[in-house]
Amino acid sequence: MRGVFLDLGTVSNGDLDTGSLLAALPGLVIHEQTAQQEVAARIAGCEVVLLNKCRVTREMMARNPQLRLVALTATGVDNVDVAAARELGVGVANLVDYCTPSVVQHVFAVLLSLTHRLPEYDRLARSGGWGRADRFSVFPFPIRELRGRVIAIVGFGALGRGVARVAEAFGMQVRVANRPGAERQPGRLDLAELLPQADVLSLHCPLTPATRGLIGKPQLAAMKPDAVIVNTARGGLIDAAALAEALRAGRLGGAGIDVLEQEPPVDGNPLLDPAIPNLIVTPHTAWAARESRQRCLDELAANVQAFLLGQRRNRVD
Numbered sequence: 001m002r003g004v005f006l007d008l009g010t011v012s013n014g015d016l017d018t019g020s021l022l023a024a025l026p027g028l029v030i031h032e033q034t035a036q037q038e039v040a041a042r043i044a045g046c047e048v049v050l051l052n053k054c055r056v057t058r059e060m061m062a063r064n065p066q067l068r069l070v071a072l073t074a075t076g077v078d079n080v081d082v083a084a085a086r087e088l089g090v091g092v093a094n095l096v097d098y099c100t101p102s103v104v105q106h107v108f109a110v111l112l113s114l115t116h117r118l119p120e121y122d123r124l125a126r127s128g129g130w131g132r133a134d135r136f137s138v139f140p141f142p143i144r145e146l147r148g149r150v151i152a153i154v155g156f157g158a159l160g161r162g163v164a165r166v167a168e169a170f171g172m173q174v175r176v177a178n179r180p181g182a183e184r185q186p187g188r189l190d191l192a193e194l195l196p197q198a199d200v201l202s203l204h205c206p207l208t209p210a211t212r213g214l215i216g217k218p219q220l221a222a223m224k225p226d227a228v229i230v231n232t233a234r235g236g237l238i239d240a241a242a243l244a245e246a247l248r249a250g251r252l253g254g255a256g257i258d259v260l261e262q263e264p265p266v267d268g269n270p271l272l273d274p275a276i277p278n279l280i281v282t283p284h285t286a287w288a289a290r291e292s293r294q295r296c297l298d299e300l301a302a303n304v305q306a307f308l309l310g311q312r313r314n315r316v317d
Contacts, residue, residue, distance in 0.1 A: 020301035058084035102289035110256030147171035155205030181210025207234035254278035
C-alpha cells in the first residue's frame, strides 16, 4: 500500500524513532516539509496520507479515487475537508490524549512563572538590583500562592482534566465552564458567570464558530485585575489586540500564550510586542516534550495499523 508523510518535520527534529510507522507502512515516503502547492503532487497515487498541518481539499481527494485514509498527527482536523472525505469514502483519523503530560506541564510552568514573577526577578538579580539592595531579599513584584485560588477551565477533555488534577494538588478550586455551542453540563457554569470568579483561566477547547473570539474586550473587563489567562488551545479563541491592551493597562495580572491565530505569525501579532508586561509567548510548544512527540508517531502508526485491519480507531469521519 502506497503511503506518504507530508510534514514529519513539524513533529520531529530528527530526534524521534519512525520504526512503528515504517512497520505499519513499509515503503512509506517521508517528507520533512511540504509546501501547500506541492501537496496535490505528493499525494497523487497514494492510498494513505499522513500529515500534520498540510491542507487536503475535496478536489485533491476527488482526483485520487484510490485514497483510503488521511491520518493526522493532531487532534484538530480543520485542515482536512472531513465532509468531502465522508462522501468520497476516505477515512480520517486523528490523535487524542497523546500530549497531555506535556501540555499540563506547560500550563503550570507559565502559571508559576507569572505568579512568582520569575522573569522580573531574574532580570532584577542579574542586572545588579539585588547586589545594590540593603537586605538579603528583595520582592518589589507581588507574588501570590496558588492554594485556594479559583481556576476556570474551558474545555474539559483529557487536557482540561489533566490540568484540573494538578490544580487540585496545588490546593486550587477547580471550576469548569460550559463551552459555548455545546450542550450544558450539570455542575458547570456559564463563562459569563465564571469569569468574575476566576483567578486563573485555562483554555482547552477547540476553535469553532461558537468559540472564535471567546475571550474579547467584554470578557477581559469582567475578570479580576490580577487574574491570569493561559491559552494552549487555539489562537483564535482570544482577541489578541484586546488582551494586549488589557495587559498594558494593568487590567489583568498576566497571560501565557502558546498559540496565535496565524502560525507562524508572518504578518505580526499584537501580542509579540516585547513591551507588554506580564506576558509569556511561546511558539506553539506546549505539546512538544520529546515523549509526547514520540507518542504522537506511535499513535499515528497504531491508527494506520487499525485501519489496515478493518478497525475503527480514532476515526472522525
